[in-house]
Amino acid sequence: MAKATTDKAALKKAVTRIITKRADELIAFARDIGANPEVGFQEFRTSRKLAEAVEKAGQKVERGLAITGFKAKHIFGRDGAQDGPTVAVIAELDSLRVPEHELSNPETGAAHACGHHTQPAQLLGVIAALTDAAISEHLSGSVAFIATPAEEFIDVSARLAAHEAGEIGFMSGKQEMMRLGVFDDIDMAMMVHTSAESGTGKFSVGGSSNAHVVQHVRFIGKAAHAGGAPWDGVNALQAANVALVAVNAQRETFQNSDTVRVHGIITDGGVSVNSVPGQVIYEGRVRGRDSEVVDAAAEKIERCFKAGALAVGGEVKITSIPGYMALENDSLMSEMFAANAEGICGKGSVIRRGPEANRGGSTDMGDLSQIMPVIHPYVSGASGTAHGIDYIITDYKNTVVNAAIAMAHTVIDLLADDAVAGKDVIAKATPPRTRKEYVESQEARMRVIHYRGV
Ligand SMILES: [Zn+2]
Ligand SMILES: [Zn+2]
Known part of the structure; x- marks a missing residue:
């Protein structure tokens, strides 16, 4: 019946x-x-x-x-x-x-x-x-x-x-x-x-x-007396400064259709004004319309962080953290x-x-x-x-x-009705990945680059 x-x-x-x-x-x-x-x-x-x-x-x-x-x-x-x-x-x-x-x-x-x-x-x-x-x-x-x-x-x-x-x-x-x-x-x-x-x-x-990737960047220099002997230090804040100028130089290379956004904040800009900053932390984000666009843009931005370290003869540790899809x-x-x-x-x-x-x-x-x-x-x-x-x-x-x-x-x-519509949604959906593939691809995105500009 x-x-x-x-x-x-x-x-x-x-x-x-x-x-x-x-x-x-x-x-x-x-x-x-x-x-x-x-x-x-x-x-x-x-x-x-x-x-x-x-x-x-x-x-x-x-x-x-x-x-x-x-x-x-x-x-x-x-x-x-x-x-x-x-x-x-x-x-x-x-x-x-x-x-x-x-x-x-x-x-x-x-x-x-x-x-x-x-x-x-x-x-x-x-x-x-x-x-x-x-x-x-x-x-x-x-x-x-x-x-x-x-x-x-x-x-x-x-x-x-x-x-x-x-x-x-x-x-x-x-x-x-x-x-x-x-x-x-x-x-x-x-x-x-x-x-x-x-x-x-x-x-x-x-x-x-947008998809995105999260960048946690540690510029590493060397502290020194900012008045007495600044030449003995390696200024991590200057490294970050050069890096951010380089980031801004990338903007004209992004396609409008890729909806790339690059933005960040400095969460640690040094400790004492009378000491050359030995460490600066930058938290950044690179967004784009899909994960491929994000990865390509992030690679350019990583180059900029390295450029900052190279300019001052310091180091940079970039931790790339899987963001959203x-x-x-x-x-x-x-x-x-x-x-x-x-x-x-x-x-x-x-x-x-x-x-x-x-x-x-x-x-x-x-x-x-x-x-x-x-x-x-x-x-x-x-x-x-x-x-x-x-x-x-x-x-x-x-x-x-x-x-x-x-x-x-x-x-x-x-x-309702024996979930006929719900079953239809499942039958017609084509999610791009399985849960396992998702976890593996995100874990593969997690990596650390340690660059020495010395
Ligand atoms: Zn929100
Ligand atoms: Zn919200």
Whole structure:
């Protein structure tokens, strides 16, 4: 006997009701996380607060994944599992450091200048809806609620030290969770990120992001009395200065279509002004539209670091750290999400972008997209400059409540009717690598160049 098809519209209505009823509570949750920002791999309060709320919602939480991450898996269907894919719904936990931001932590400078604090609240909304028995019994497969640390690739010196101490393998949350196998039982994944972009859209889907590599550079000179005998020293700051001038000389060699970005900061520029700097640390980033472009550009930039060391007769130690891969949004899932977002916010409220629309930034959701179908849509409702001092959430209803509803609706589309649509996504997806290939290719990117310009 043929099984009756599920009334998806009725399920979605019920989801909307459940999440809308909790709107105030969810928004308060997001505001609280926003007022207590914590940077990557240090999101202890954020993670604990969210994990406790997830447990309170009846979920068994596996904690301590990639230090502050966690995972909870809910199996759908009546009387035990009904066969089907596992969809991950992801919430990022970390903030940036922007000390001048109005909501920054005065001690650490941490601030949610990228809007990640909306995501734990979205996740709680999705959990409330999808684990409700009246919804859950009509779906197949399962959903994994995953909290991921450290999406912002910052504090490179500290993370490198944690890597060298064996505390982490890869230096971002999703990268490390992939390495640890947290995503091994996941078939597809979604999250929603905030955006302050102008335009009329309430949501946008599609597009891509830059790949990148992280460079931790130690210029090594020799300290000496800066007044009495500077000629006895080797000035590491001058080496860095020459290197950065050389980096700027590369800019005209980059093709527009490759969206190369080269930028960095000096995190240690010397210790005492009356001593010739014997060591300078530069944390840099090379981005481009794919990993091949990044590798080619990074090679040029490495030459510049060597040039600085050569000029002063010092040394340079360049640690090349695997950064992110370019984001590939799954087109079937993107369209499902877009249709659901339009169902919530009205026709014309969703901007659809092609894969050539590269925002220039990078995300470790790009890494995940290399091994499974994913979507990383944007939700409007922020103002100011992303990563700037004035980036704040102005529309919590859209960024938290509507985003949660749109994700829950999309899970319904994927997993109702014996998960026929979810199985179709898997059948049609062509992720470029397996998890093993991903880990191996990233590990191969990790290398140290020690150049002596003496
Ligand atoms: Zn960011
Ligand atoms: Zn972000």
